[in-house]
Amino acid sequence: MDIKKTNEINLLYNFYHSLLTSKQEKYMNLYYVEDFSLGEIAEQLGVSRQAVLDNIHRSVGSLEKFERELSLVEKTQEIDNVASELSKVVRENYADDKQLLDLVKRISKINEM
Structure with missing residues (x-):
């Protein structure tokens, strides 16, 4: 295999x-x-x-x-992809917004549990 x-x-x-x-x-x-x-x-x-x-x-x-x-694997992988893209957009365009940065971190950690 x-x-x-x-x-x-x-x-x-x-x-x-x-x-x-x-x-x-x-x-x-x-x-x-x-x-x-x-x-x-x-x-x-x-x-x-x-x-x-x-x-x-x-x-x-x-x-x-x-x-x-x-479809849990597929959905989890999609959440990871969206979280990654969102994190990039927030870092590039809203780097000073601590609340938004914290929310993005929380989304990214959901699938780590």
Whole structure:
């Protein structure tokens, strides 16, 4: 799997992991967070490598479905983009307005939580 796809799945996992079943959560955590191999997960959980792979594929499908339905990643990225643009405009045109600068900082920090 390429790094771009792995990063995308990690981002989806960060947003939606609590919506997965406990079994899906365990498999995804071991594979994507703890960086265990399929064989290591299979050995630890007492299942076949194929069972691990199937569960991970189903879990990734669930994460992608959550994003299609909820769009939280997309919305968060858009908020980041708008906050960045707004910050630039405020710094360039309203650098003396402390209240406006503080509001922009608050908007930028929303997605950091």
